[in-house]
Amino acid sequence: MLKNLPISNGTRNNVAELFRRYGYEYTFHSSNVADIFSVKPAAATAALRKLRKLGVIESLKYGVYQFVKIKIGFSLFGQLDTGLVLRVGGGSGRRI
Helix, strand or coil: CHHHHHCCHHHHHHHHHHHHCCCCCCCCCCCHHHHHCCCCCCHHHHHHHHHCCCCCCCECCEEEEEEECCCCCCCCCCEECCCCCCCCCEECCEEE
16 A cells, blocks of 8 residues: 555655546656646656656656556555556566
């Protein structure tokens, strides 16, 4: 779950708001993150980099991001997911 990630409470709340707006269905950009987090573009890029490293989001192509789902069980946001893979690193699936 999101609360188990090594991020601050403020970042956790911002990620939850980002997810509320975009969910798993829609893509977003660093400018969207900058708006929601109320930070400058460089800080938004750093946040995206950390979220990618933690496996919360993936980059579909340069500058386009999307939340990822886990394989079976509960997602990072407490929603029940079935049959979807969380991509970690080189695209391999990992169960959490």
